Amino acid sequence: xxxxxxxxxxxxxxxxxxxxxxxxxxxxxxxxxxxxxxxxxxxxxxxxxxxxxxxxxxxxxxxxxxxxxxxxxxxxxxxxxxxxxxxxxxxxxxxxxxxxxxxxxxxxxxxxxxxxxxxxxxxxxxxxxxxxxxxxxxxxxxxxxxxxxxxxxxxxxxxxxxxxxxxxxxxxxxxxxxxxxxxxxxxxxxxxxxxxxxxxxxxxxxxxxxxxxxxxxxxxxxxxxxxxxxxxxxxxxxxxxxxxxxxxxxxxxxxxxxxxxxxxxxxxxxxxxxxxxxxxxxxxxxxxxxxxxxxxxxxxxxxxxxxxxxxxxxxxxxxxxxxxxxxxxxxxxxxxxxxxxxxxxxxxxxxxxxxxxxxxxxxxxxxxxxxxxxxxxxxxxxxxxxxxxxxxxxxxxxxxxxxxxxxxxxxxxxxxxxxxxxxxxxxxxxxxxxxxxxx
Amino acid sequence: xxxxxxxxxxxxxxxxxxxxxxxxxxxxxxxxxxxxxxxxxxxxxxxxxxxxxxxxxxxxxxxxxxxxxxxxxxxxxxxxxxxxxxxxxxxxxxxxxxxxxxxxxxxxxxxxxxxxxxxxxxxxxxxxxxxxxxxxxxxxxxxxxxxxxxxxxxxxxxxxxxxxxxxxxxxxxxxxxxxxxxxx
Numbered sequence: 337x338x339x340x341x342x343x344x345x346x347x348x349x350x351x352x353x354x355x356x357x358x359x360x361x362x363x364x365x366x367x368x369x370x371x372x373x374x375x376x377x378x379x380x381x382x383x384x385x386x387x388x389x390x391x392x393x394x395x396x397x398x399x400x401x402x403x404x405x406x407x408x409x410x411x412x413x414x415x416x417x418x419x420x421x422x423x424x425x426x427x428x429x430x431x432x433x434x435x436x437x438x439x440x441x442x443x444x445x446x447x448x449x450x451x452x453x454x455x456x457x458x459x460x461x462x463x464x465x466x467x468x469x470x471x472x473x474x475x476x477x478x479x480x481x482x483x484x485x486x487x488x489x490x491x492x493x494x495x496x497x498x499x500x501x502x503x504x505x506x507x508x509x510x511x512x513x514x515x516x517x518x519x520x521x522x523x524x525x526x527x528x529x530x531x532x533x534x535x536x537x538x539x540x541x542x543x544x545x546x547x548x549x550x551x552x553x554x555x556x557x558x559x560x561x562x563x564x565x566x567x568x569x570x571x572x573x574x575x576x577x578x579x580x581x582x583x584x585x586x587x588x589x590x591x592x593x594x595x596x597x598x599x600x601x602x603x604x605x606x607x608x609x610x611x612x613x614x615x616x617x618x619x620x621x622x623x624x625x626x627x628x629x630x631x632x633x634x635x636x637x638x639x640x641x642x643x644x645x646x647x648x649x650x651x652x653x654x655x656x657x658x659x660x661x662x663x664x665x666x667x668x669x670x671x672x673x674x675x676x677x678x679x680x681x682x683x684x685x686x687x688x689x690x691x692x693x694x695x696x697x698x699x700x701x702x703x704x705x706x707x708x709x710x711x712x713x714x715x716x717x718x719x720x721x722x723x724x725x726x727x728x729x730x731x732x733x734x735x736x737x738x739x740x741x742x743x744x745x746x747x748x749x750x751x752x753x754x755x756x757x758x759x760x761x762x763x764x765x766x767x768x769x770x771x772x773x774x775x
Numbered sequence: 776x777x778x779x780x781x782x783x784x785x786x787x788x789x790x791x792x793x794x795x796x797x798x799x800x801x802x803x804x805x806x807x808x809x810x811x812x813x814x815x816x817x818x819x820x821x822x823x824x825x826x827x828x829x830x831x832x833x834x835x836x837x838x839x840x841x842x843x844x845x846x847x848x849x850x851x852x853x854x855x856x857x858x859x860x861x862x863x864x865x866x867x868x869x870x871x872x873x874x875x876x877x878x879x880x881x882x883x884x885x886x887x888x889x890x891x892x893x894x895x896x897x898x899x900x901x902x903x904x905x906x907x908x909x910x911x912x913x914x915x916x917x918x919x920x921x922x923x924x925x926x927x928x929x930x931x932x933x934x935x936x937x938x939x940x941x942x943x944x945x946x947x948x949x950x951x952x953x954x955x956x957x958x959x
Contacts, residue, residue, distance in 0.1 A: 492907060496923065499906040514820075518829045520854030520901075528823065615849050615856045615900075617907040619922045635924055640904055640940045696925060711936075 341365050366552055371570035372577050373558035375752050379453075380556070381584030382446040388585050389439040390544065394537055396432040397481075404484065406530035408523045411486035412611045430600040436478050437603045438592050440626035443471060452678055454666030455557040461658040463550040468654050470543050475627070475651075477536040480529040482624060489605050491612030492621050494521045494529070500634075503644040520614065560752055561666025569752040620695065628692030629685055633728070635696050636721040638711055646725070653732045660732055662740030670746040677735050684727040691721040834959030836951065839895065847911055849900060852958055856900035856908050857946070858919075859956075862930065867893050869917065870931035880942045884931045887945055897948050897956065898932045904939035919943065 343364040345351040354361055403422050405414040418425035447467070450456055456464035483494045498515050502508040517524030555564060564570055571577075595602060603625060607618045623631050630647050637643035653660075668675040696718040699705070706714045713719070749755045794802075835852045837859060842848050847860040862870075870884040888896055902909050902921040913920030914927035916935045921928075926937030933942040948958040 492923075495901075495906040499904075502906075513825060514823050516825075517823055518825045518854055519833075522829075522854040524826070524829065614854060615851065615908060617922060621907065621923050635938075638938055640938055643938065 342369050366548070366573075367578075368572065368574040370552065370573040371555065371564070371567070372573045373556050373564055373569060373752055374571045374576070375558050375560065375756070376556065376577065376580070377559055378580075378584055379445070379449040379559075381581045382442050382449065383551075384581035385442045385585055385588045386439070386446060387544070388589075389435060389442055390537070390540060392431060392435045393439060394541070396428050396435060397534070397537065399428050400432055401534060404530075406484070406527050408486060408526055408612070411484060411526060415485045427596070430596045434592065434595045434600060434603065436481065437595070437624070437626065438588070439474065440478070442588070443474065444626070447471070448682060451681075452668050452675075453557055453559060454561050454661070454663070454668070456658045457661065457666050458658070459554045460550070460557060463547060463554075464658055465655055466543055466547040466550055468651070470540055470547060471654075472651065473536055473540045473543065477533060477540065478624065478626070480533040480536070483526065483529050484533060485608060486526065486612045487608035488610040488612055488616075488618050489608040489621065491521060491614065492617050493623055494525065496621065497623075498525075500644050500647075503641045505641070522614075557666060558752055559667060559669060560749055560755070561670070562748055562750075562752055565751045622693055625689070625693070628690075629688035630692070632688040632692035632717075632721040633725045635692075636718060636725045646729075650725075650728060653729065657732060657736075661736040662738075663736075663743070663745070664740070665745040665748065670748055671739075671743060672746065673743045674736075674739050677731060677739065680727065681731045684724040684731070687724040688721060688728065691717045691724065696721070834957060836955060836957045839954045839956060844894070852899075852946070857958060858896070858898045858900040858911075858932075858943075860896040860898070860911075862894050862896055866917070866930040870929065873916075873929055873931070873933075876935075879934050879940060882931075882933060882942055887931050887933070887942070889948075889950060892950065895956075896932060897946065897958065899944040899946050901944075902926055902939055903934065903941040903943065904937070909943070 341361055341364075343354075343361040345354045345360070350360055353359070400418065403414065403418050403425065405411060415429070418429050420426075422428075450464065450467070479493070479497060483490045498512055498521060501515065502512045504511065513519065515525070516522065517528060558564075605622065605624075610618075622628070630650060633650050634643045634647040637646055663671060663674065665671055668678055694717040697712060697716055699713070699715050700717060700720050701715055704715050708714075709719065711718075833853060835850065835857075837848075837850060839859070839861075842859055842861040844861050845863045847858055849856045849858055851857070867884070874883045885893070900908055902923065904921065904924055904926050907921050907923035909919035909921040909926070909928060911919050913922075914936075916927050916929035918930045918932060918935075919928040920926070921937070921939065924938050926939035927935050928939075928943055929935050931942075932945075934940070946958050948956050951957050
């Protein structure tokens with residue numbers, strides 16, 4: 337998409353098309369000839385995996401929409417009809433429902449990879465921000481999709497999430513009424529969620545196009561974080577990364593299939609097989625697993641507006657990350673201190689996810705009462721959430737800005753090739769480091 | 776083509792000059808187009824607000840003889856649960872006794888029921904935190920407890936502990952007779 341093109345049309349029809357709509361040239365330059373750092377590891381295969389996830393969700397989703405009825409009286413029954421009566425409906429719905437979870441597993445790994453290797457730093461800030469936009473759209477899409485079966489978790493999840501906007505001063509109530517199209521979550525809400533759930537994936541696809549465009553201007557980051565210096569540092573995308581991505585996609589799909597065929601409800605909640613009832617809230621209401629860390633942040637704050645602001649702030653802070661990290665070194669491979677804080681951050685996110693699924697007042701260590709601090713026992717999930725929430729924000733707002741100025745990074749290699757070529761094992765055969773040169 | 780470009784645009788006016796007729800046409804066209812888009816946006820925003828038929832279903836009547844003393848009946852009003860509770864003398868005494876206790880949203884019990892109808896409590900049954908339905912008989916204050924995020928309400932429906940900011944809402948309602956109320 338940028339720079340010069342090595343595409344040479346070979347047939348008459350390709351030449352004819354190339355002067356009218358150079359679409360084959362675009363595909364060749366961005367998916368075949370694209371120069372890619374030769375040291376990308378398997379953490380870099382999740383972009384391709386995510387593209388496959390989006391494709392699966394689009395295809396299965398469009399098929400489900402042919403059988404689903406967006407009405408409060410029929411939605412639950414129509415989903416059960418898909419499961420029992422529609423030919424292969426069970427397979428298509430389980431692919432779609434588990435596909436959402438797979439999509440989030442892949443996107444979280446993709447994001448943590450970007451955090452670890454500093455892929456958000458100049459000149460890739462716009463690439464990172466577009467990724468954050470995709471993540472936000474994914475969350476909105478997943479939330480509205482979860483409402484559609486109109487089970488108990490669907491209904492009360494919709495109630496809780498739309499009520500978040502009610503925490504805003506002055507305009508809160510008008511916004512929730514507007515979102516609902518009535519005085520509560522009801523049929524108008526279900527209808528508009530269905531419409532938007534259909535629309536948003538196509539918007540995601542559009543932003544993914546921009547994301548790839550923004551990737552192809554500076555090119556891929558790589559595990560060393562050192563810029564590509566010469567042609568020696570790169571290999572063409574095809575066949576090197578089509579094969580590597582392809583292998584990772586197959587492994588990922590095996591894991592996906594294990595869920596779909598052997599444990600399709602493991603990641604869901606049993607209460608969503610009870611038809612939605614506005615008069616009874618399930619005793620233990622939890623969102624889908626991929627929202628649990630944010631749910632824990634929401635509950636960590638004893639104030640309604642404060643909790644809502646902090647939860648949205650946890651996502652907003654990602655957008656400004658490129659300007660919070662002051663370090664000139666991209667990859668944490670060469671930032672031993674930052675690496676330590678990064679893994680604590682990863683742990684804090686996992687702890688928040690775990691706390692989000694527990695009752696706030698339950699004890700972390702069973703049968704041990706310590707002492708009451710403010711409103712809850714110190715040995716409670718609400719306090720564990722508070723500590724993890726504090727670290728989550730400190731990582732972005734204090735640790736990364738300060739560490740970049742105070743730490744001493746390890747010496748960076750001269751180029752991507754240099755650490756490989758200087759390795760004792762490669763000393764006698766430096767030429768072997770350029771496999772693309774060999775027929 | 777190149778040799779005709781010089782004459783294609785006779786705008787000799789440089790940046791920083793006073794606006795000329797062409798600038799005026801540009802600005803006027805942009806303002807007209809912008810105004811049209813802004814005006815058209817409103818119908819597309821307002822269509823999501825409650826429709827006429829939704830607004831028409833806004834009130835409900837209820838026969839109080841169905842509720843024994845100490846009981847609570849939950850009915851649906853505007854898509855939300857509505858608690859109609861026939862309080863016992865002990866509950867009323869407890870609610871009045873707590874009038875001066877410290878609470879996040881201070882309110883006297885007598886302001887939460889109709890004058891002379893202390894036994895009847897009519898409340899919107901959604902937690903003022905995030906809209907879950909609290910259950911009666913739980914919590915630390917003998918009233919309602921919200922299972923979602925642990926808000927405790929007392930026997931008057933006042934928030935006493937937990938993240939909810941407001942007391943359970945008392946809707947607009949009137950007694951049509953001693954045994955009938957109209958809500959909304």
